[in-house]
Amino acid sequence: MSAPHTLSVAELRAGLDARRFSAEELARHFLSRIEASGTNAFIDVRPELTLAQAREADARLAAGERAPLLGVPLSHKDIFVTRGWRSTAGSRMLTDYVSPFDAAVVERLRQAGAVCLGKTNCDEFAMGSGNENSYFGPVRNPWDGDAIAGGSSGGAAASVAAGLAPLATGTDTGGSVRQPAAMCGVTGIKPTYGRVSRYGMIAFASSLDQGGALARSAADCALLLDAMAGFDPRDSTSLPAPDREDFGRDLDKPLAGLRIGVPAEFFGDGLDDDVRAAIDAAIAQLEALGAARREIHLPRTRLAIPAYYVIAPAEASSNLSRFDGVRYGHRAAEYRDLNDMYRKSRAEGFGREVRRRILIGTYVLSHGYYDAYYLQAQKLRRLIADDFQRALADVDVIVGPVSPTVAWNLGERSDDPVRNYLADIFTLPASLAGLPGMSVPAGFGRGGRPIGLQLIGNYFAESRLLNVAHQFQQATDWHRRMPSDA
Numbered sequence: 465m466s467a468p469h470t471l472s473v474a475e476l477r478a479g480l481d482a483r484r485f486s487a488e489e490l491a492r493h494f495l496s497r498i499e500a501s502g503t504n505a506f507i508d509v510r511p512e513l514t515l516a517q518a519r520e521a522d523a524r525l526a527a528g529e530r531a532p533l534l535g536v537p538l539s540h541k542d543i544f545v546t547r548g549w550r551s552t553a554g555s556r557m558l559t560d561y562v563s564p565f566d567a568a569v570v571e572r573l574r575q576a577g578a579v580c581l582g583k584t585n586c587d588e589f590a591m592g593s594g595n596e597n598s599y600f601g602p603v604r605n606p607w608d609g610d611a612i613a614g615g616s617s618g619g620a621a622a623s624v625a626a627g628l629a630p631l632a633t634g635t636d637t638g639g640s641v642r643q644p645a646a647m648c649g650v651t652g653i654k655p656t657y658g659r660v661s662r663y664g665m666i667a668f669a670s671s672l673d674q675g676g677a678l679a680r681s682a683a684d685c686a687l688l689l690d691a692m693a694g695f696d697p698r699d700s701t702s703l704p705a706p707d708r709e710d711f712g713r714d715l716d717k718p719l720a721g722l723r724i725g726v727p728a729e730f731f732g733d734g735l736d737d738d739v740r741a742a743i744d745a746a747i748a749q750l751e752a753l754g755a756a757r758r759e760i761h762l763p764r765t766r767l768a769i770p771a772y773y774v775i776a777p778a779e780a781s782s783n784l785s786r787f788d789g790v791r792y793g794h795r796a797a798e799y800r801d802l803n804d805m806y807r808k809s810r811a812e813g814f815g816r817e818v819r820r821r822i823l824i825g826t827y828v829l830s831h832g833y834y835d836a837y838y839l840q841a842q843k844l845r846r847l848i849a850d851d852f853q854r855a856l857a858d859v860d861v862i863v864g865p866v867s868p869t870v871a872w873n874l875g876e877r878s879d880d881p882v883r884n885y886l887a888d889i890f891t892l893p894a895s896l897a898g899l900p901g902m903s904v905p906a907g908f909g910r911g912g913r914p915i916g917l918q919l920i921g922n923y924f925a926e927s928r929l930l931n932v933a934h935q936f937q938q939a940t941d942w943h944r945r946m947p948s949d950a
């Protein structure tokens with residue numbers, strides 16, 4: 465079998481339908497690559513479960529069923545709960561937790577016939593920008609083993625970049641699909657808030673959390689998102705949208721007449737020169753494809769960090785109160801009384817960053833500080849969203865960098881939470897506004913580390929973003945490059 469880990473989903477589909485390989489052979493191929501990989505991208509792999517799903521897909525194929533993802537393998541971020549595999553959220557708190565049900569995303573993809581290869585590593589409860597906050601250790605960047613993979617969906621992005629999975633689910637609260645996609649040189653999309661059901665997605669900050677798709681190309685992301693998205697009555701913020709979207713419907717549209725907005729605030733101090741050069745070249749490429757460039761302003765960009773790092777910890781402190789040593793997960797072995805049991809179980813079960821956020825969140829929600837911090841942050845959030853609406857009245861898509869730097873070295877920033885937070889400056893605004901965003905491979909910078917171009921669109925503009933990304937990918941080959949040992 466010729467290297468199936470280099471094939472697109474359309475090519476995998478053609479191979480499966482023509483019986484050039486079976487779903488089981490495909491699954492075995494990827495499982496053996498996962499076993500040999502040194503990236504630490506996966507937390508839980510159970511070949512017997514994967515192969516059983518693959519054989520089911522083969523039976524459906526043999527019965528004549530045809531569907532875009534039938535028999536195609538994929539990885540799930542370990543934030544989506546799964547029956548069979550462990551569901552840990554990268555936390556010691558849930559090390560041995562096995563869910564009695566599948567998350568909506570997992571269930572939908574199973575029905576679509578996709579074959580689960582296992583659960584991918586992530587920052588603990590998705591809190592992080594580098595995937596260094598996982599109880600199971602950091603993920604190594606497939607392009608450079610000394611570099612972070614980006615967070616929090618680092619395992620998801622690395623699984624695609626290293627050819628361990630053709631498709632990966634991820635989640636994005638403040639950039640966690642786009643950031644690791646950029647740093648690992650793969651394509652990622654976070655749709656409009658409410659597109660993908662949060663049912664069974666372990667909650668971090670519920671008003672921001674959104675499932676997304678990672679793959680090598682925009683065309684593959686569209687296929688994955690088609691299967692993930694849709695209304696779900698079990699999620700109260702799920703958008704009443706058609707049950708079956710065709711996110712790839714505009715892929716082939718030419719870009720002539722497209723108005724792209726370049727926000728001055730995304731190109732100021734703090735943006736590394738290598739990233740700036742790659743993004744400038746990508747914008748020039750879009751212009752060569754017929755797009756018209758306009759300078760725009762998102763004046764409250766710098767307020768996104770303080771607003772997000774009040775709102776997200778506030779919601780996290782509430783969401784994580786369920787992990788009390790009684791209902792889920794880790795319980796301390798010895799304790800004096802009930803309060804001591806709560807205290808010890810939580811102190812042992814949660815890592816440093818999670819404890820820090822619970823403390824910040826509890827503080828900003830407490831009497832006397834609520835108005836000063838939490839309410840102020842909510843007002844900023846509204847102003848940031850208004851900035852986008854003003855800008856998007858004149859342009860179709862906003863373009864800029866995903867991250868101000870390429871992936872940093874493992875350990876380099878682990879003692880400096882604020883430096884980690886600052887790396888989110890360009891991804892947080894769209895998250896706070898609930899807008900769809902993408903990262904598209906756009907070259908390499910310092911140390912040969914990948915760079916991602918960010919695309920942000922208005923609500924429900926996913927097919928437009930995928931169209932721009934796809935046209936860009938017809939004219940460039942950044943997304944086809946693979947690290948040398950993959």
Ligand code: GLN
Pocket residue numbers: 590591592593615616635636637638639640641668776888
């Ligand atoms: N880096 C951000 C944080 O640490 C965003 C993480 C995410 O999107 N899950 O909160």
